[in-house]
Each structure stands twice: as structure tokens, then as C-alpha cells.
Amino acid sequence: MTTLDTHPVQAPEAAGPAPYRWRWPALFVILAGSVMELLDATVTNIAGPTMRADLGGGTSMIQWLGAAYTLAMTAGLLTGGRLGDIVGRRRMFLIGATGFVVGSLLCAVSFSPETVIAARVVQGLFGAAMVPQGLGMMREMFPPTELRAALGMFGPVMGLSAIGGPILAGWLADADLLGTGWRMIFLINLPVGLATLAAALRFLPASRPARSLTLDLPGAALASLGALLVVFPLVQGREYGWPAWAFAMMAASAAVFALFGRYESRRAGRGRDPLVAPSLFRKRSFVGGLFTGTIYFAAFTGFGLVFNLYTQLGLGYSPLKAGLAGIPLSAGMIVGMGLVQALRGHGRRLLHAGALIMTAGVVALLLLLGAEAGPWQFAPALLVTGVGSGLIMGPYFEIALAGVEPHEMGSASGTLTALQQVGAALGVALLGTVFFGATGGDPTAAARQTFWVVAGMVALTFLAGFLLPRRTGEDTGPGH
Structure with missing residues (x-):
């Protein structure tokens, strides 16, 4: 194995140290890991019905295939980034990628709903160890003049993954390569993951661990428990006839989150490293971002599952x-994010315009539902929604992080990323429950009812957007 050169030749003192020699190959390693994780976050939306037909289980199994992954991802993200700071980002990337490959193999050899859901948890936990390391390594590797270009590559790559992922999952599930059926959607991670590991060993830079930092395990446990107490009853409550314990668990989640907030404040007051900086909750932009993001990510992720x-x-x-039918949604999202780059100065008004356009697209789609509708009829409404x-x-x-101080940025960005996963899990649980609870033998009526709920959630996103600052440079302190 070739040893990675972590001591690049130094430039003259006036110019500072030379950039990391292998920074561009290293960027593609980071992108490969992110793409692998992103694809596996969504493949079960396409393959879920086929997996259920093969493995058995109730309708909630399809919801748990996604919810288990995103809940595990949330729990891991809250600590994965900090572990990278403590033991080294390269080391954590390698651990995460290795575990992700093992989790993929466990998914592929699963023989029951319980084993495949447990394997999805393994995938999510190790994915959370791998993905957060990328941004930290990029900031170490790239000079400021190149960092923006490097970060700019994520958008197109993630966009292409969003389009290609469902198509690849659908093709692999249909092709039945070597008689593997749906299992190939996970088996394909083995060669991809092993190639990523080999490239990571060669090209990723070694980083010096910050051993002065400590890990907030009690905080991570409380936050994860609070999320589980919400998602579990939403997914399973319908199948059990909405017993009293389902509502008790959801009520208990509020108490657990309150305990989490108090614990984090006391931990920070004692001078220890909190999982989430309490000062963030005194910033209007951040608090508004929590509300807005939770509703939006729940609506968008649940919409994709139900479609x-x-x-x-x-x-x-x-x-x-089914994967091909969803292409206009992903393509529209890429177009929308491209428009943001040209209209960035409009700040919050972009978000509000997006909520109105997305609502119109969802309403147009639900009016098209019916046995006579086909992919070409759905395409315009999906494009508008995207x-x-x-x-x-x-x-x-960018808006939600406005007003966040530099020393709070790591905690804030990690919290918002984890919240994206929580919102996704809630969307899968809530909207999946609405769909299956309303089926009654008529999936069209169930989808129509569910999409009305989605339209309402996007309208709430519009209202929650008023909690955000008008522009990213606006003061968002408590007094504003």
C-alpha cells in the first residue's frame, strides 16, 4: 500500500504553505462517499414494495426501511462530526465507509423485515460517521481561492445522483442480475465502497486530532431518544389501532427534548462542550430555520415516498x-437551485416563492391522479414541484445560518443537517401513515388525500418562512 504524503512541499514563507498536493483526487473520494450515502437514503422508496413482497411484513415495513436509516443517520450525525475532530477526520471517514459497506452487505443478505431494518440502522450509523468529515477535510485541503469551486461541485453531483438514484434502483430491482433481485441495490455498494476505501487510503489527508474536545454522549442519547419517541408511534400506531401508548410516547418526546435542552445548557455552563450550543436558540434565524426546515424536509421526503x-x-x-417517472421532480429541483444562484440577493423571498410554486405543483399533480394518467401527464406538475x-x-x-457566530458554526451546521434527517424520518412516518391508513382498496384516493396534506405542509413552510431574516446579512439577534 502506498503511504499517503501528508507533508506537502512548502512554498516560500511569504506565500504560506502550499495547498495539499492531492486535494482534487481527495475531493472526488469525498464526493463518492456522499453519493453512495445519498443513493442508499432513497433506494428503498423505489424498491420498498418489491422488498416487502419478498420478505413479508406489514405496510409499516416500507416506512421503516427509510425511517430506520434516517433516524440512525440523525443519531450518528450528532456525534460523527465531533468524533472526526477528536480522532481525526480521515480515520473516521475510513471507519464510516467500511461500516457502510458492511451494512450494505447485511442488507443484501437479510431474510426478514427485522433483519433488513436492523441492517439499515447499521448503514445509517456508519454513513453518519463518514459524511460529516468531508467539509472539514475540504477546508483543510483547499486554499480560499479554490474552496468555493470545490464546494460548488456538490450541487451538480448531488443533483445528478438524485436523478440517477431512483433509476438505478428501479433498473437493478427489475433486472434481477444473477438472480439477486432487489438485493443488488445493496450489493452494488461493495465494489463501489471498496474502491472508495482504496482511494481514501491513498488520497485523503491525515488530520491532527483535537484531543481537548470531549464527546457529549448523554446529549446525543437524549436527542436520539426524543426523535425515536415521535417517529415510532407514527409508523406503528396505525397498525396497532392507535393505542394509548402511541400518544403517550409522542407526549414523552416533548419532555425528553426539554430535558435535552436543560442538560445542554448546564453542560455549557460548566465549561464543557455541548452537543448543541445553547446560544443558538437565542437567534431568530436559527430557531426559524428549525421550524421551517422540519416542515419542508418532512413534506418533500414524504411526498417522494408516496408518489x-x-x-x-x-x-x-x-x-x-416508477424511477423514470420521478425524473422531472429531480430535474426541476436542479433548475430551482440554479435559479437561486442567479437570484441570491432576494433572500427570504426566494424561499416564499418556492413554497408557493411547490404548493401549486402538488395541487396540480393530485388533480391528475387516476388510472388514465401516465408519466408524461405527471411530468409538468412534478417539474413545477421540483x-x-x-x-x-x-x-x-444560508439564511438559517445568518447571524451564527464563527465559534457556533460547527454546532449550528451539524444541528441543521441532523434536523434534515429528522424531518425526513417524520415525513416518511407521517405521510406514509396517511397513505396506508386511507388506502381502503383505492390507492388513487389515498394518494389524493395524502397530497392534500403535503400541500398543507408546504403552505405551513411558507408561513414559517416569516421567522427567517429577509436577507443573510440581516441582524437576527433576540431584539430583532
Whole structure:
């Protein structure tokens, strides 16, 4: 194995140290890891019905295939970034990528709903160890003049992954390569993951661990427990007839989150490193971002799941045809995010415009639902929905992080990223429950009812957007 050169030749003292020699190959390693994680976050939206037909289980199994992954990802993200600071980002990337490959293999050899859901948890936890290391390594590797260009590569790559992922998952599930059926959507991670690991060993830079930092394990446990107490009853409550314990668990989640907030404040007061900086909750932009992001990510992720379920269970599409039918949604999102780059100065108004456009697209789609509708009839409404979603997503993180101090940035960005996963899990749980609870033998009626709920959630995103500052440079302290 070739040893990685972590001591690049120094430039003259006046110019500072030379940039890391292998920074561009290292960037592609980071992108490969992110793409692998992103694809596996969504493949079960396409393959879920086929997996359930093979493994058995109730309708909640399809919801848990996504929710288990995103909940595990959330729990891991809250600590994965900090572990990279403590033990080294390269080391954590390698650990995460290795575990992700193992989790993929466990998914592929699963023989029951319980084993595949447990394997999805393994995937999510190790994905959370791998993905957060990328940004920190990029800031170490690239000089300021190149960093913006490097960060700019994420958008197109992630956009192409969003389009290609469902198509690849549908094709692999349909092709039945070597008699593997749906299992190939996970087996394909083995060669990709091993190649990524080999490239990571060669090209990623070693970083010096910051051993003065400490890990807030009790805080991570409380936050994860609070999220689980919300998602579990939403997914399972319908199948058990909404017993009292389901509502008790959701009520308990509020108490757990309150305890989490108090614990974090006391930890910070004692001079220890909190999982989430309490000062963030005194900033209007950040608090507004929490509300806005939770609603939006729940609506968008749940919408994608229900559309795929409707096309397969209601219209009889194959997984590949269902994946192809969703292309306009992903393409529209890329267009919307591209518009954000040209119109960035409009700040919050972009997000509001996106919410209105996305609502119009969802309403147009639900009016088209029916046995006679096909992919070409859905395409315009999906494209409009995607454009609106891109206009929301494009400025969201920048606006929500406005007013965050430099020393709070790591905690703030990690919290918002974890919140994206929580919102996704809630969307899968809530909207999946609405869809399956309303089916009654008519998937079209169920989809129509669910999409009305989605339209209402996007309208709430519009209202929550007023909590955000008008522009990223605006003061967002408590007095404003």
C-alpha cells in the first residue's frame, strides 16, 4: 500500500504553505462517499414494495426501511462530526465507509423485515460517521481561492445522483442480475465502497486530532431518544389501532427534548462542550430555520415516498418505470437551485416563492391522479414541484445560518443537517401513515388525500418562512 504524503512541499514563507498536493483526487473520494450515502437514503422508496413482497411484513415495513436509516443517520450525525475532530477526520471517514459497506452487505443478505431494518440502522450509523468529515477535510485541503469551486461541485453531483438514484434502483430491482433481485441495490455498494476505501487510503489527508474536545454522549442519547419517541408511534400506531401508548410516547418526546435542552445548557455552563450550543436558540434565524426546515424536509421526503408507492401500488408501474417517472421532480429541483444562484440577493423571498410554486405543483399533480394518467401527464406538475422545492432548499441553509457566530458554526451546521434527517424520518412516518391508513382498496384516493396534506405542509413552510431574516446579512439577534 502506498503511504499517503501528508507533508506537502512548502512554498516560500511569504506565500504560506502550499495547498495539499492531492486535494482534487481527495475531493472526488469525498464526493463518492456522499453519493453512495445519498443513493442508499432513497433506494428503498423505489424498491420498498418489491422488498416487502419478498420478505413479508406489514405496510409499516416500507416506512421503516427509510425511517430506520434516517433516524440512525440523525443519531450518528450528532456525534460523527465531533468524533472526526477528536480522532481525526480521515480515520473516521475510513471507519464510516467500511461500516457502510458492511451494512450494505447485511442488507443484501437479510431474510426478514427485522433483519433488513436492523441492517439499515447499521448503514445509517456508519454513513453518519463518514459524511460529516468531508467539509472539514475540504477546508483543510483547499486554499480560499479554490474552496468555493470545490464546494460548488456538490450541487451538480448531488443533483445528478438524485436523478440517477431512483433509476438505478428501479433498473437493478427489475433486472434481477444473477438472480439477486432487489438485493443488488445493496450489493452494488461493495465494489463501489471498496474502491472508495482504496482511494481514501491513498488520497485523503491525515488530520491532527483535537484531543481537548470531549464527546457529549448523554446529549446525543437524549436527542436520539426524543426523535425515536415521535417517529415510532407514527409508523406503528396505525397498525396497532392507535393505542394509548402511541400518544403517550409522542407526549414523552416533548419532555425528553426539554430535558435535552436543560442538560445542554448546564453542560455549557460548566465549561464543557455541548452537543448543541445553547446560544443558538437565542437567534431568530436559527430557531426559524428549525421550524421551517422540519416542515419542508418532512413534506418533500414524504411526498417522494408516496408518489413512488402510488405509481407502483396504484398504477402497477415496475420499479424502473416508477424511477423514470420521478425524473422531472429531480430535474426541476436542479433548475430551482440554479435559479437561486442567479437570484441570491432576494433572500427570504426566494424561499416564499418556492413554497408557493411547490404548493401549486402538488395541487396540480393530485388533480391528475387516476388510472388514465401516465408519466408524461405527471411530468409538468412534478417539474413545477421540483422547481419550487429547489427554490426553498437553495437559500435555506444560508439564511438559517445568518447571524451564527464563527465559534457556533460547527454546532449550528451539524444541528441543521441532523434536523434534515429528522424531518425526513417524520415525513416518511407521517405521510406514509396517511397513505396506508386511507388506502381502503383505492390507492388513487389515498394518494389524493395524502397530497392534500403535503400541500398543507408546504403552505405551513411558507408561513414559517416569516421567522427567517429577509436577507443573510440581516441582524437576527433576540431584539430583532
